[in-house]
Amino acid sequence: MKKFYQLSATLMLAVFFMLPVFEGAKAQTVITRWNFNGPASDQVPGGPDSPSPAIGNGIASLVGGTTATFASGTASGGSSDPETTTPPNYGWNTTNYPAQGTAPKSAGAQFRVSTLGYDNIQFVFDQRLSNTAANTWVVQYTTDVTASSPVWVDAQTFTFEPQATGTGDTWYNQRTVNLAGVAALNNNPNAAFRVVSDFDPTTGEYRAARSTSSYGTGGTSRFDMVTVLGTAATSLSENNLRTAKIWFDGSKIQLQTNAYMNGTIEVFDLLGNRIHFSNISGTQASLTAYLSPGLVMVRLTDQSGRQTTRKVIVK
Secondary structure (H helix, E strand, C coil): CHHHHHHHHHHHHHHHHHCECCCCCCCCEEEEEECCCCCCCCCCCCCCCCCCCCECCCEEEEECCCEEEEEECCHHHCCCCCCCCCCCCEEEEEECCCCCCCCCCCCEEEEECCCCCEEEEEEEEEEEECCCCECCEEEEEECCCCCCCCCCEEEEEECCCCECCCCCCEEEEEEEEECCCCHHHCCCCCCEEEEEECCCCCCCCCCECECCCCCCCCCCEEEEEEEEEEEECCCCCCCHHHHCEEEECCCCEEEEEEEEEEEEEEEECCCCCEEEEEEEEEEEEEECCCCCCEEEEEEEEECCCCEEEEEEEEC
16 A cells, blocks of 8 residues: 555656646646546536645635536637546636625635745636626735735736627636746745636726626636646755755655755645744754655755755655
């Protein structure tokens, strides 16, 4: 059983860190992706309240009172999912949005993803809007989703001028938000992103996606191919961290550096939960805390605040 687990962890690691992605982002890697696929609409892994990612690790959740089911990912022209039939191609179909004139930028879908070991973060998603759904959506991020009241920052607004045809019941594929300039999202175990409905910027209220329809709380926003991407962090190589050795010796995690350093060592699981923290002073350290078998991420921070993150398999 243990050998099977270790093999699965190795295969997961290969996908988690090495899978190439869209044209125009060839240097980037998929950190986490949700495709919401399954053998039937009631058999999508994780269920409609918190569907599981198909690649990597993360937590998807509904925010602001929305509810969800799974619906076709191929209808109305389809998402960018390469699966061309339903099943298995489903989208996460959210509804029950705020009443007209109330609670802008509060309701939609949220995605928590650890970016440990990555920088140059991007958030990409497909979205299908029904005729009565809002025409305006905002992508937000937070650098600490674990805070009692996370601070959500607007990153990009997607809106359009509704027309009588061609805008409602339509997929808007690979909507892309480049967050490479947000340094606080790099190498961050507590990063999260969300897509929320907003007032139309010209009318100051919710506006239906089709001009001949009226906005309604039962309008739907269907998500597919929700992806967080990044590049393996390389900006930390010009210091003592580059040559640091971190490994599991069979009973504990060991650290060795070429030069004396003051700093910290942290261990995270793949959901970004910190499971160990200790200070370092010297050229060697041993982490003797109990660790369950599996893949962990070890982050080393020096006295100047520079960091490196390594993957370690605990056997």
